[in-house]
Amino acid sequence: MSGGGRMRRRAFLGVLGGVGAGVAGLAVAGRAEHSGQLLASELPLPKPFTVPLPVPAVARPVSPGRYEVTQRPARVEIVPGTTTEVWGYGGTFPGPTFELRRGSPATITVRNELPVPTSTHLHGGVTPPDSDGYPTDLVVPAGYTGHDHAHGGTHHPVVKDYRYPVEQRAATLWYHDHRMDFTAPQVWRGLAGFALVRDEEEDALPLPGGERELPLMICDRAFGADGSFRYPAAHDPDYMEGVEGDVILVNGAPWPVAEVSATRHRLRLLNASNARRYRLRLAPGGRFTQIGGDAGLLAAPVVHDEITIAPGERFDVVVDFSAYPIGSAVTLVNALAEGSAGNVMRFVVARGAPDDSAVPSALSRPPSRPSPVATRRFDFRRSETAWTINGRPYSPGVPLARPRLGTAEVWRFSSDFHHPVHVHLAHFLVLARGGRAPSATDAGWKDTVDVRPYEVVDVLARFDGYRGRYMLHCHNLEHEDMAMMADFDVI
Ligand SMILES: [Cu+2]
Helix, strand or coil: CCCCHHHHHHHHHHHHHCCCCCCCHHHHHHHHCCCEECCCCCCCCCCCCCCCCCCCCEEECCEEEEEEEEEEEEEECCCCCCCCCEEEEEECCCCCCCCCCCEEEEEEEEEEECCCCCEEECCCCCCHHHCCCCCCCEEEEECCCCCCHHHHEEEEEEEHHHHECCCCCCCCEEECCCCCCCCHHHHHCCCHHHHHHHEHHCCCCCCCCHHEEEEEEEEEEEEECCCCCCCCCCCCCCCCCEEECEEEECCEEECCEEECCEEEEEEEEECCCCCCCEEEEEEEEEEEEEEEEECCCEEEEEEEECCEEECCEEEEEEEHHHCCCCEEEEEEECCCCCHHEEEEEEEEEECCCCCCCCCCCCCCCCCCCCEEEEEEEEEEEECCCCCCEECCCCCCCCCEECCCCCCEEEEEEEECCCEEEEECCCCCEEECCCEECCCHHCCCCCCEEECCCCCEEEEEECCCCEEEEEEEEEEECHHCCCCCCEEEEEE
């Protein structure tokens, strides 16, 4: 272990134990909002705002409601002038965008041509348990001889059909790998993409659409000198806090630039980073009108000067570029970082155009607030060697809760660090932070909530859809791989 490694570890222990007096304590104070450790790139960083923003291709069905996608390695140009091997759905990073409609079931056949097993989770999906991407429900590639059987589970040779009933409201969902113990390195290599659910309620709104609707997958990466993705050894204790890179990618491109007309645009913001949180602002100024959260449209829009977005969260926002003179550069910045990670991407307001879009004051009629039948506590905390929930490292098949289908419960999350808590299946409302009202950015039904160090967050979760085994876990992917997950059974 290097001296730097020991330093980082001391700082980390300081956060958790409150024993970090002296140098480590000062380092912690300066990093109070940071949720991971920086892994620096070994090549010269690309120049920001030069690469055009890519928009992931929309997946085409092979027949109505049926899709096929192959997970495979591919070489792509991310940093101009070099190539990077990605592991991608369809060989692309991000993977193709699945356009789903409420009431139209979809089956996605995932074929695994990677060197490792995978499990695909539709994040935010109300999905039957055998298609939910349980970490030991694996698609195992041909010829694979690893030891994943040690955890038990179900092993599908080469292909698996994931069945999605899509009986849920319009929302920005995403899909990503969820393999036991190896989610972090496998998502880092590129296994993530968007899945957008649309419905009639949303169709009836005059929101910006077509080219004026942009899914934006934000994540950070580090690159080796040869252009490869750089990542620590699996479960490296020096990176137990989480891995942060120094290059910010949007839709797989470093600090891209998008030319936009001086009109309203709908931006579906997703933080697909392993560990990094962002505080998004517009420079030289501007506002985000939030229309949706993780699990669907809000009842009414909420205006924000800044949005803090934790790993796994989505914010569906409208930005009105008519507020800027033609020719303006409008930069999406990250106020939580200095240096390279302080920029995200840039919009250039290139031309005027007619705009018949609007953000109505009433957007949707989300499900009303149910009455809880129980309260449970989940404490997210570090142990000597792992990250734990209620003192336990993850044990597949051992449920920590057994909520009843069709009921709602208050789940109280407490933490020792930054833990973005994600619940599968069940969507929730944030009721309180530290006993006080939630933040403005907690609005609406969600599936992931940003729980900050020594904070207590109460959510009201409703268990609708299916009985069976699901999970909740920290969506800092290094924490997740270091055991910060738990099962719950819907009975
Ligand atoms: Cu965590």
